[in-house]
Amino acid sequence: MLNLVPNSFVPLLAELEVGKHFYWEIGGLKIHGQVFLTSWFVIAALVIISVLASRKVERIPTGVQNLMEYALEFIRDLAKNQIGEKEYRPWVPFVGTLFLFIFVSNWSGALIPWKLLHLPSGELAAPTNDINTTVALALLTSLAYFYAGFSKRGLGYFARYIEPTPILLPINILEDFTKPLSLSFRLFGNILADELVVAVLVLLVPLFVPLPVMILGLFTSAIQALIFATLAAAYIGEAMEGHGAEEHE
Amino acid sequence: MNWTLILAEEAGGLFDLDATLPLMAIQFVILAVILNAVLYKPLGNAIDGRNDYVRTSLAEAKERLAQAEKVAQQYEQELADTRRKAQSVVAAAQAEAQTLAAEQVAQAQQEAQAQREQAQKELDQQKAAALSSLEGQVDDLSRQLLDKLLSIAA
16 A cells, blocks of 8 residues: 655655545545544554653653643643633543644644655645544534533523524524534645645745745644634633523623 | 546545545544543643642641741740749849848947947946046055055154
8 A cells, every 4th residue: 555665756755636535445435545544643643642641640740741741731721711710621631632633633744754655646644634634623523512502501502592682593503504614624724725835835946945834834733723722612612601691700 | 647646536626525524533532532541631630639739738838837937926925924024033132132131231230339339338337447446546545645644744
C-alpha cells in the first residue's frame, strides 16, 4: 500500500493533489484511507503521551506530567470560562479531546512531511484536512449540546427556541444547522487553504520562501483548534444556561 | 495513473462525504473515552488533590500563626504583669526598710539619750559624794588646824 521509496523526489513534494482520496472498501462502504492512517497516528500519539504523563502521578509534577497538566489546566480554564464553574467538569473530556485531537492533527499536518510516504492515490495530510473529519466533529458537538440541554433542562430546552420572542423561532431553528456547518467548514477551510498555500508556494519557490507561510500555518492551526474547542464549549454552555429568568444567579 | 485520476475525479472531490464520517465520529468518541481514563481523570485528580493539599496547608499555617500570635500576646501580658508585681514588691520592701530604719534610729537615739542621762546622774552623784567627803576633810583639817593653833597659842 505504501511506497516508501519515492523515485522522483522533487515532483513528489511539489505535487498538488486536491480532492483525490485513497479509498478503502469495508463492507461495500467507501472510506478515505489516508485520513484514517494519519488519524490513527494522531490518536496513538495522544494516547502514548497521556499514558506517559499519568503513569506515575506525583504531587510535584515533572517532565511529561507537567506538560500534560499544563494542557489540562488550559482545557479546564477554557471549559470553565465557557460553561461555568458549576457544570464544566463533565464536559472537560469532550472539549479537551476536541482541542487535543484537532491541535495535534493540524500540527502533524504542518510539521510531519507526510507527502514523503507515497500512496497509490491521494496523499497523506492532516486528518482535519478532510471534510468528513470536521463534519464528524461538528455533528458530535451538536449532539453534545443537545444532550447537555436536555439533560439539564428536560423538555424546557425547547423553550429556548421561542426566546426572547417567538418571532425568532425560524432563526433559532436555523442556528442548529448553521452551527455545525460553520464549525466544520471553518476548520476544514482553514487547514485545507493553509496546506494549499504552502503547496503552491513550494511549487513556485521550493526553498525558504514558504517558511513564513508555514509558520503562519502553525499559528493558524493552533488558533483553529482553540476556536473549535471554545465554540463547542460555548454552545454546550449556552444550551445548559437557558435564557429563563430562574436560571440567573 | 490515468484511470486512477479519472476514478478519483468521478468519486472524489473536496466535499466527498462517505462512511469516513461516522467511523471518524466513533473513533473520536473512543479516543475521548480512552483519554478520559488515561489523562483527564488521573491528572485531574492530581491537580485537585494538589489544590486541596495547598489549601489545607495554608489554612493550617494560618491557624498556627494565629495561635503563635496569641501565645506571644499572652506571654507579653504575663511579662508586664510580672514586671508590675515586681515593682510593687520592691516598693513595699523599700518602704518597710525605711520605716524599720527610722524606728531603729529613733530607738537608738532614745537609748543613747537614756544612757547619757544615767551617766550624768551618776556623775552628779559622784560629784556630790566627792564634795561631801571633801567637806568632811575640810572640817577635819580646819579642826586640826584650829587645835594646833590653839595649842600653839596656849
